[in-house]
Structures are given as C-alpha cells and as structure tokens.
Amino acid sequence: MSAKKEQSLPKYFGLQEIGQNITNLSIQSHLIISAVIRLLLIFYAQIQDNSSTVPYTDIDYKVVTDGARLVLTGNTPFDRHTYRYSPILAYIQIFNVILHPAFGKVIYGLFDLLLGILIYALVRFELRMKAYKHSQLQISSNNPKDTDEETTKIARISACFWLYNPLTAVISTRGNADSLTSFFVILSVYLLIRAQHSNIYQSLIALCTGLIHGFVIHLRLYPIVFSLTYYLALSTSSVSKKPRGLLQILFPNRQQIYLIIGTLIGLVSFTSTFYALYGWKYMYEAFFYHLIRKDVRHNFSLQFLLQYLSNADGLGETPTIVKFLVAAPQLLLVVYLSFSLGRSRQTLTFCVFTLSFAMVTYNSVVTSQYFIWYLAVLPVCIKNFKHLSLVRCALLLLLWLCGQALWLLPGYLLEFKSWPTFYWIGIQSTTFFVINSYILSQLISNFHL
Numbered sequence: 001m002s003a004k005k006e007q008s009l010p011k012y013f014g015l016q017e018i019g020q021n022i023t024n025l026s027i028q029s030h031l032i033i034s035a036v037i038r039l040l041l042i043f044y045a046q047i048q049d050n051s052s053t054v055p056y057t058d059i060d061y062k063v064v065t066d067g068a069r070l071v072l073t074g075n076t077p078f079d080r081h082t083y084r085y086s087p088i089l090a091y092i093q094i095f096n097v098i099l100h101p102a103f104g105k106v107i108y109g110l111f112d113l114l115l116g117i118l119i120y121a122l123v124r125f126e127l128r129m130k131a132y133k134h135s136q137l138q139i140s141s142n143n144p145k146d147t148d149e150e151t152t153k154i155a156r157i158s159a160c161f162w163l164y165n166p167l168t169a170v171i172s173t174r175g176n177a178d179s180l181t182s183f184f185v186i187l188s189v190y191l192l193i194r195a196q197h198s199n200i201y202q203s204l205i206a207l208c209t210g211l212i213h214g215f216v217i218h219l220r221l222y223p224i225v226f227s228l229t230y231y232l233a234l235s236t237s238s239v240s241k242k243p244r245g246l247l248q249i250l251f252p253n254r255q256q257i258y259l260i261i262g263t264l265i266g267l268v269s270f271t272s273t274f275y276a277l278y279g280w281k282y283m284y285e286a287f288f289y290h291l292i293r294k295d296v297r298h299n300f301s302l303q304f305l306l307q308y309l310s311n312a313d314g315l316g317e318t319p320t321i322v323k324f325l326v327a328a329p330q331l332l333l334v335v336y337l338s339f340s341l342g343r344s345r346q347t348l349t350f351c352v353f354t355l356s357f358a359m360v361t362y363n364s365v366v367t368s369q370y371f372i373w374y375l376a377v378l379p380v381c382i383k384n385f386k387h388l389s390l391v392r393c394a395l396l397l398l399l400w401l402c403g404q405a406l407w408l409l410p411g412y413l414l415e416f417k418s419w420p421t422f423y424w425i426g427i428q429s430t431t432f433f434v435i436n437s438y439i440l441s442q443l444i445s446n447f448h449l
Contacts, residue, residue, distance in 0.1 A: 027120050027156050031113055034163040038109040041173040042102050054416075058369075060085075061093075061104065061175025068093040076278045084285045086219050087274050089177055108172045111179045115186060116163040119379050122190045122349070124155035127383065129197055154383050161379035167368070168375055176369045177219075182376035184216040185223055189349055189380075192233050195255065196345045206234060206255040210262020217263070218270040221290055222373060225334050225359055227263065229342030229351045231256055249343070293365055300366035300407060302433040305426030307364070330362040346449055350384065353377040354444065361436040368404075381447070388446045396439050403428075403435040 045056040067077030067090035077083050077090040095103040131147045162168060172179045188209050195205040213230060216223045234255040252260070274282050301307075303326060334355060341351035356374035360366055385393070407428040410421035 024153075025156075027117070027159060030156065030160055030163055031116065034116065034169075035109070035113055037164075038112060038169055038173055039106075041169060042105045042109065045105070045173060046102065056174060057105075058171075058174040058176050064089050064093050064175075064177075065096045065101065065104070069097050072097055076281070078278055078281045078285050084289050085177075086270075086286055087278065087282070088219065088270075092177075105173050105175050108175065108177055108179050111183045112168065112172045113163070115179055115183045115376060116159045118183065118186050118190060119162050120155045120159035122186065122193070122380055123158040123383060124151055125190075126193065126349075126380075127151040127154060158379045158382055161382060162376065165375060168372060171369050171372055176372070178369050178372040179376070181216055181220045181223070182372060184212050184219070185226070185352070186376060186380070188212050188216070188223075188226070188230065189352055189377075192230060192348060193345050195234070203254055203258045206258040207262040210259040210264075211266040212262075213259075214263040214266020214268070215270060217267050221287065222356075222359060225355055226352055228334070228338040229348065229355065230259060232338060232342045233345050233348045234259055235343060300368075300404075300429055300432055301364055302362070302429055303364045304429050305422065308422050308426070326364065330359060333358045333362065347447075349377060349380045350447055353381050354440065357436070357440050357443075361433060361440065381443075384447050384449060385443070387448060388442075392442075396442060399435055400439060403432040407432055 048054075048056040063080060063082055064077075064085060066080040067083045067085075067087075070077050070079050071087070071090050072094060077087055083090075092107055093104040128148070128151055131151065168179070191205050191209040191212070195202050195209070198205060209230065213223065213227070231252075232249070234253070235249060236253055271283075271287075274286075306326075337351060337354050337358065341347045341354060353374055356377055360370045360373055363370065407425065410419075410424040410428060413419040414421045414425065
C-alpha cells in the first residue's frame with residue numbers, strides 16, 4: 001500500500017511533467033490558446049465596464065475611439081480633448097464606431113499574437129545561426145536533429161513568456177496600442193540580425209529596417225532611442241578585431257546610409273502627411289507635448305514628487321538647468337549602453353532591452369503600460385540568462401512585483417479615496433526606482449552569449 005502511494009505521489013504532484021507537456025505543445029497550439037484567452041478578456045471587459053465603478057477598458061482607448069468618431073465626420077481627432085497620439089490609431093479604431101466598440105481591442109490582441117510569432121522566429125533564427133557557427137568551427141558534437149529540436153523548444157518557451165504574460169494580455173485587451181509599437185520594434189531588430197547573415201539584399205534590408213523604424217517613431221516617440229544602436233549594429237567595425245577610433249566607428253557605410261535614408265523617409269512621410277491634414281495642433285499634441293509632459297497626479301516615476309511640489313508651490317516653468325540635470329542620466333545611459341552593447345548584432349536584442357528598461361526607469365512619467373516597452377524584448381533575451389537560476393529569477397520577479405504593489409496602495413487611496421498620499425507615493429516611487437536599477441544591474445551582470 002505504501003509503495004503504491006509512493007508511486008502515485010509523483011503523478012499527483014507531477015508539476016514538472018505538466019510543465020513539459022505544456023512546453024511541448026506546438027507554437028500553433030499556444031497561439032490558439034492565447035487567442036482564446038484574449039477573446040475571453042475582451043468579453044469580460046464588456047461585463048466589468050457595464051457593472052463596475054472601476055472600468056476595465058483604458059481611458060486612452062475611449063479617447064482614441066472619440067477621435068475616430070471625429071475622423072468619420074471629416075474633423076480632426078485632435079478636437080477631442082487629451083487626444084495625443086498618431087492619427088493612425090484613430091483610423092484603426094474607426095471600426096469601433098462602424099462595427100463594434102471592441103474592434104480595436106481585437107486588433108491590438110492580434111498584434112500580441114503576431115509579436116509572439118516574431119519572438120519565436122527571432123529566437124529560433126539566432127540559435128540556428130549560433131549552432132551553424134559552432135558546427136563550422138567544430139565546437140559542438142551534438143546531433144543536428146537534436147540541436148534543431150532544442151532550438152525550437154527554446155524559441156517556443158520564449159514566445160510563451162510573452163503570450164502567457166498576464167500583464168501584456170490585460171494591457172492589450174484594455175485597448176492599449178503598445179503591442180502594435182512593440183511588434184514593429186522587434187521586427188526592426190529581426191531585420192537587422194537577418195541582414196548580417198544575408199549575402200545579398202543587405203542594403204535593401206537596411207532600407208526596410210529604416211522605413212519601419214521611422215514609422216514606429218511616428219507612432220510613439222520612445223523608439224528613437226534605439227537609433228544609435230541600430231546604426232552601430234550595421235557598422236563594419238563591429239566585426240573587426242582592430243581597435244577603431246570614434247570617428248571610424250561613426251563614419252557611415254552603405255548599409256548605415258540606407259538605414260538613415262529609410263528612417264527619414266518613414267518618419268517624414270507620415271509626419272508631413274498628417275501635418276498637412278491637421279496642422280500645428282497635430283505636431284504639438286502628438287510630439288511636443290510628450291517632451292514636456294508632466295503627471296502631477298500620480299505615476300511610478302522617480303521625478304513625480306519633484307513635479308508635484310513644483311506645481312503645488314506655483315513655481316511655474318522648471319529652470320533649464322534642472323531639466324538638463326534630470327535628463328542627463330537618461331541620455332548618458334542611452335549613449336553608454338548603445339556603445340557597449342549595440343556594436344554587435346549578437347548583443348543587439350539585449351541592448352534594445354536594456355535601453356527600454358533604463359528609459360522607462362528614468363523617465364519623467366511612468367505608467368504600467370510603459371512596462372510593455374521592455375517586456376516585449378525580454379523574451380528574446382531569456383536564452384542568454386543561463387547562469388541565472390530559476391530561484392533567483394523568481395526573487396527578481398517578486399521584487400519587481402512588490403515594488404509595484406507598495407506603490408499601488410497609496411496610488412489607489414489618492415485616485416479613488418482622495419487621500420493626500422503624494423509624499424507616500426513619492427517614497428514608493430523612489431523605492432521602485434531603486435528596485436528597477438538593481439534588477440537591471442543583475443540582468444546585465446548575468447547576461448552571456
């Protein structure tokens with residue numbers, strides 16, 4: 001009897017076996033499951049929006065839908081107060097007005113799935129190229145079939161980190177368009193890495209990357225910080241073993257010139273078209289506003305309390321020297337990370353991740369959807385954290401979640417109970433900043449090719 005119990009225990013508690021069965025599912029199966037989850041969340045959103053005082057749907061989604069309604073009547077979406085996005089989002093959500101209010105959520109959920117496919121393809125390609133390089137150098141003695149199966153499995157697990165991430169699923173089904181932006185960011189990285197292994201069409205791939213990069217900068221300003229690392233990744237000095245000076249590193253080659261041309265065409269064509277349609281108001285709301293934006297109500301940013309106090313004391317415009325001192329650490333990090341990690345296409349994805357993480361951590365305004373900027377890139381990098389144990393990963397995740405939880409309590413009391421918790425929020429924002437800085441340092445020190 002005792003022996004039978006001992007044999008049944010592994011089956012009953014066979015979590016490892018369950019995990020293996022889940023990871024062994026095909027990528028198509030994971031996509032179907034992920035699609036069903038997102039459709040259920042969209043359906044649930046309708047129920048919560050109609051029955052709860054705290055709506056599920058993001059207020060920005062409603063703002064963009066109102067902008068789409070204005071577009072349908074031949075007006076500018078910027079007539080809607082607080083519409084501060086590319087008009088493309090209003091055009092996408094026109095079908096919210098024509099067909100169903102949840103149409104835009106379905107589109108953003110679809111880009112969630114497409115991003116999962118792209119993560120799978122990128123990780124698989126990188127690992128295959130690494131295995132091919134090892135076979136050429138006769139480093140690995142593994143069976144090619146076994147290597148391909150292992151590569152496919154790792155790529156599938158990486159995609160699952162995105163597809164089953166509850167935060168990303170909730171944010172896209174709330175109607176946030178950051179999955180759309182993230183898709184084009186990862187697509188740019190994918191093309192740059194493909195260009196390295198392409199004997200022909202390298203300049204064409206660089207041009208296409210530039211077009212996509214310019215387009216995504218038009219959608220959201222933040223991808224502009226990846227421009228330097230994209231440029232450096234195409235440098236021939238990244239594959240040269242000879243020491244190069246700064247001017248030699250920055251002097252453009254053909255691919256870099258095509259990247260610049262493509263970026264300018266992509267950015268200028270969309271921006272000038274909408275400027276012609278909607279004028280200066282478009283330029284201010286979609287671009288310049290985000291450069292001077294402040295959130296004195298509440299957000300995760302380290303700078304929140306400074307913004308609140310300066311606003312409460314009626315100090316008016318922040319002095320230029322203060323603006324510079326606040327922005328300097330972020331700019332220095334962008335340059336440092338780009339030169340230290342962006343010069344090799346082997347570390348390109350991790351460079352984009354660290355840039356995203358650092359930018360969000362140091363930004364003047366930080367909200368939950370900003371986390372998508374680096375969570376979309378993280379799954380591509382997890383294959384390089386082999387020396388980071390599962391226990392340590394779990395502790396870092398728990399630390400990150402605790403940092404948010406500690407902030408959310410005073411945030412909730414301020415937003416829904418009108419308690420004056422500004423100083424409390426400021427302390428928790430500082431705590432969250434320290435936690436994020438520690439996590440980033442741990443990930444950088446444990447990154448291995």
